[in-house]
Amino acid sequence: MSAPRRGTPDFLLLFLTFSLVCFGLAFVFSASMAYRASNPWFLASKQAIFAGLGTVVMFFCMNVDFRKIQKWVVPALFVVSVLLLLVPLVGKDKNGATSWLNLFGFSLQPTEFAKLVIIVYLASIISKKGDRFQDFKRGLMPPLVVIGFISALIMMQPDLGSTMVLVLCAMLIIIVGGAQLKHVFYLGAGGAVFLTMVGMIFYIVTDGTSHHFARFTAYWDPNKDPQGSGFQLLQSLYAFGHGGLTGAGFGQSVQKLHYLPEAHNDFIFAIIGEELGFIGTSLFLLIYLAFLWRGLIVALRCQDTFGMLLGVGIVGMIGIQAFINMGGVTNTIPMTGVTLPLISYGGTSMLTTLASLGILLSISREYNKPEKEKETKKRA
Secondary structure: OOOOOOOOOOHHHHHHHHHHHHHHHHHHHHHOOOOOOOOOOHHHHHHHHHHHHHHHHHHHHHOOOHHHHHHHHHHHHHHHHHHHHHHHHHOEEEOOEEEEEEEOOEEEOHHHHHHHHHHHHHHHHHHHHHHHHHOHHHHHHHHHHHHHHHHHHHHOOOOHHHHHHHHHHHHHHHHHOOOOHHHHHHHHHHHHHHHHHHHHHHHHHHOOOOHHHHHHHHHHOHHHOOOOOOHHHHHHHHHHHHHOOOOOOOOOOOOOOOOOOOOOOOOHHHHHHHHHHHHHHHHHHHHHHHHHHHHHHHHHHOOOHHHHHHHHHHHHHHHHHHHHHHHHHOOOOOOOOOOOOOOOOOHHHHHHHHHHHHHHHHHHHHHOOOHHHHHHHHHO
């Protein structure tokens, strides 16, 4: 008997993914022109390599049945935990955080892998527990312990932004997975109290000199320390102001000329705003929203609980991180230092995001199966 025929991937999601990757490569090139004057293609070429590798990984994941991922959850959790434990010990320090590991000549950020692994873990355990997940002790508590452990390892770096993305994404999956809302409310209230206490203790110990607190003070009043904590944010806002309605034109940004640090990374959205203006940035946001909306439709159409939760988690991870990045760059929320998925420079982020989208495309092949096979399965 021949193997069941798989459906086609969601081509709209695939098209939007490639569109954003190409757009991101173009703006990594534009934003990093002045990074190394002797070779303006230096960072863009490295990003293109990771985009190519990520595309291969995406197609591989797209052609693997997403259900097979479940059996790799425990080994993946173990590997990620080991990598996160190694980061504070032998990791590479950058901008006050030790988040990178140097392996085989490449700098990798294990936190990016941890986000995807937690999504797969939660989708797997919730789908297996079924109605038992509504019980706090036997259902909700075990995954909370795992989430807390991984979050604590990330905070050791310390990386507040990635911790926020992971926790918010986990809460989204837990809510969609059917947890009782009263449990979610109690957890949210308890978490807020705990974080407040930790923040107060950390403030007292560091005497308020930590760069994390500096980001919050810059959020309230960036002009209070224009050459210090408020410098990046002010330069970012200047970029949007210079862009105006129609933008300065592609490649014509002034802020990327060493005025705005990390212009190709955390602040690439500011360069987009400066070069494309309000109109071009609005079109970019519409495409990004269409990409997220299509991903959500793919997830919700899946009849398999594991696939649905997995898809929602992947879309949530990308959407939450994009909101935190763009919100920080525009001073809508405090800056936390996370990348803009598929757009910012970062090899590990690109690889993880494209691998996640490959899984999402694999999920889309489930409901795109030929109608005859669907009817046969219903009769069986």
